[in-house]
Amino acid sequence: MSAAINRASDFCARFGLRVPILLAPMAGASAPSLSVAVAKAGGLGACGVLLMQPAEITAWANEVRSGSNGAFQLNIWIPDPPPLRDPAHEARVRAFLGQWGPPVPPEAGDATPPRFSEQLEAMLAAGPPIVSSVMGLYPPDFVARLKQRRIAWFANISTVAEARAAEEAGADVIVAQGAEAGGHRGCFDAAAAERQMVGLFSLLPAVADAVKLPVVATGGIADARGVAAALALGASAAQIGTGFLRCPEAKIAPAWADALARTAPEETMVSRAFSGRAGRSIATDYVRAATGPDAPTPAPYPVQRGLSAAMRGAGTRAGDVHRMQVWAGQSAALARAEPAGDLVRAFWEGARALLA
Ligand SMILES: Cc1cc2nc3c(=O)[nH]c(=O)nc-3n(C[C@H](O)[C@H](O)[C@H](O)COP(=O)(O)O)c2cc1C
Numbered sequence: 001m002s003a004a005i006n007r008a009s010d011f012c013a014r015f016g017l018r019v020p021i022l023l024a025p026m027a028g029a030s031a032p033s034l035s036v037a038v039a040k041a042g043g044l045g046a047c048g049v050l051l052m053q054p055a056e057i058t059a060w061a062n063e064v065r066s067g068s069n070g071a072f073q074l075n076i077w078i079p080d081p082p083p084l085r086d087p088a089h090e091a092r093v094r095a096f097l098g099q100w101g102p103p104v105p106p107e108a109g110d111a112t113p114p115r116f117s118e119q120l121e122a123m124l125a126a127g128p129p130i131v132s133s134v135m136g137l138y139p140p141d142f143v144a145r146l147k148q149r150r151i152a153w154f155a156n157i158s159t160v161a162e163a164r165a166a167e168e169a170g171a172d173v174i175v176a177q178g179a180e181a182g183g184h185r186g187c188f189d190a191a192a193a194e195r196q197m198v199g200l201f202s203l204l205p206a207v208a209d210a211v212k213l214p215v216v217a218t219g220g221i222a223d224a225r226g227v228a229a230a231l232a233l234g235a236s237a238a239q240i241g242t243g244f245l246r247c248p249e250a251k252i253a254p255a256w257a258d259a260l261a262r263t264a265p266e267e268t269m270v271s272r273a274f275s276g277r278a279g280r281s282i283a284t285d286y287v288r289a290a291t292g293p294d295a296p297t298p299a300p301y302p303v304q305r306g307l308s309a310a311m312r313g314a315g316t317r318a319g320d321v322h323r324m325q326v327w328a329g330q331s332a333a334l335a336r337a338e339p340a341g342d343l344v345r346a347f348w349e350g351a352r353a354l355l356a
Pocket of ligand 1: 024025026027028029048049050075076077133134156177180181182183184186218219220221239240241242243327328329330331
């Protein structure tokens with residue numbers, strides 16, 4: 001197993017880390033305090049900037065840098081073309097959502113995300129050591145600008161074909177996301193997200209064999225056993241999302257954090273019920289109903305996100321997980337309510353002992 005440890009050591013040396021543990025970028029759940037704690041313990045912090053305006057991206061980077069050594073990645077979704085709107089269908093979705101939360105006005109579906117081009121500029125200006133992509137690849141001109149600034153590009157993929165395409169496009173590291181992962185699936189082709197559900201045990205060795213780049217494993221890793229298994233299967237580092245969400249520094253809603261602890265692997269599911277794009281959450285009453293035979297198909301991304309906002313907001317205010325957006329990976333129940341730095345150390349010391 002020294003080959004696995006050596007691979008991890010090389011990765012750490014290249015990216016200035018003491019341990020090969022990465023916090024997963026989690027849009028809406030990227031508290032600066034969590035990244036500070038992970039980076040201080042020798043791992044890599046992360047921010048999912050999807051929903052953030054440029055000034056918020058700048059402020060996040062400044063805060064994490066001032067509290068740590070500045071080891072973090074900034075992550076963004078590659079946008080899809082604008083969705084096709086269908087007012088009659090949206091009316092059915094609004095009526096359905098109105099049974100779960102406040103009435104949904106027609107204009108709720110018009111909510112527009114921050115401008116991608118402005119977010120990219122803010123990411124570059126923040127000067128992070130690493131920028132990552134998900135749901136697709138950066139255009140060549142942006143890749144060139146990353147390389148000019150010596151910013152490494154970590155490309156999230158969920159299939160072997162996507163890994164090859166990312167290598168070809170100039171990525172520095174491949175982040176292989178298994179179907180166990182919490183949150184949105186990072187498939188380049190949104191339509192294929194449910195069909196191409198590859199678990200990490202199959203994806204990781206296949207990707208490690210297919211590309212020459214270092215591979216980071218993510219999806220369902222939430223303890224030392226998972227970290228050791230990922231390294232044994234060919235990864236250079238492990239990236240953990242749900243496993244950090246119960247840490248006090250994550251600052252997520254208490255009802256969500258508590259629910260993670262009670263969620264068995266089979267009690268999560270992938271649906272489009274929150275945003276219109278496939279993502280794994282706890283199989284709440286709302287998600288089960290929204291995917292049932294009588295429910296209207298969710299509107300496309302990001303329309304569904306706007307339509308479901310009122311219900312999600314009301315659910316969060318009431319502490320009702322059944323109406324909240326409770327993203328969760330299949331290993332949610334392994335997440336521990338302990339300081340993130342302690343978890344980072346335990347993940348790596350435990351994995352090293354298993355691999356020795
Ligand atoms: C709340 C939440 C938000 C997420 N947001 C993003 C995101 O903005 N960008 C991204 O690349 N991945 C996102 N992900 C996926 C994670 O980066 C990672 O793939 C996943 O957490 C790994 O699975 P795990 O949760 O079982 O550790 C998100 C995951 C969660 C749980």
